[in-house]
Amino acid sequence: VTLAEIARHVPAAAADLRAALADLAANYAPRGIVLVERGGRWLFQTAPDLGHLLAPTRDAPRKLSRAAVETLAIIAYHAPATRAEIEDIRGVAVSPGTLDVLIAAGWITPGGRRESPGRPLEFTTTAAFLVDFGLNDRRDLPGIADLRAAGLLDRAAGSPATGESAGGDVHSTR
Template identity: 50%
Template sequence: MLNKNKDAKRLVEAILFAADEPLDIETIKSKIELNVDVLKILKELQSEFIDRGINLYEISNKWSFRTADNLSKKIASEVVQQRKLSKATIETLAIIAYHQPVTRSEIEEIRGVSFSTGTLEILFELGWVKPNGRKEIPGKPLLYVTTDTFLSHFNLKSLSDLPNSEELASAGLIDSRLDRSIFGTNKFAQDDLEKVSKEDIFSNIDDMLSGTLNKKDN
């Protein structure tokens, strides 16, 4: 049994290193073809690699090896992306991240301005946003959500790891007087806070979401 578990762990490690994308437990099980507790093996590997140059991450119930967080910035390529994301694109991403699933008209309502189809296409090309069904209202507009690639890029295990309104306020990324219901209800501010502009809100949230946009991933 000891050799079986040891062999299984080595095999799981090799499979994850060779994979070109994160793998879920069922996929790993199908590849090793051994009757072992794959989740237990993954947890053991995660613990063993915690102080190494690469760590084992679980993101959206999928597992992959990545450069350790405290090293990634030191070895990151300084090559700047030729296409810098526009303010409209980053605002749209922020809205989808916090209000998903959301329709195009709802995004425009929240931003207070319409945007071109190219804005969403950029997010599609990056793999950060995707259509996810249709809303059951007249016209049945498409609903948009973020992807596992979005979670991976921003090193989030799940959407619940997105900073909440209290954390954003304490970090100075949003006005502390802002109605916190902005995060999920399409409301921007209370009636008596009209001086807090949408532009100011987004410029700060943009800083949070766009911190890594000028560098390529490792």
């Protein structure tokens, strides 16, 4: 729930609501369910230290193709991005099915149209993307130095490391 949605139902100043939510989050912190802010929305979720206990009841992780993972990463880092921009960065055509899978997952959404010839459709990430990947904002995505340190980028060229698998397990809570 956004702060604006809460403000419509609770007659208080935004600063007071934010303070009340922070107090409530602190109250829930030692419990099994915690109150967190993700992507400008407040939500309850399982405490991080107890998530492993719920693992058997979770849905199976989504198996995304390498193309879908690359497309999602490009949109996350470069949003809003058009299909042509995605194809230019990847170096290959993006199939409509790849975008459909990401839209169905709720991680991307078609936005407006770019004011350029052909008026191409722009894609951007959603609030569900932020929540599912544990981000407050797209600025929380790891930078190039972090990706290199994790061995995900080739140190010389800044390109994906060799030996990467063809597909990626993407774990989400959705």
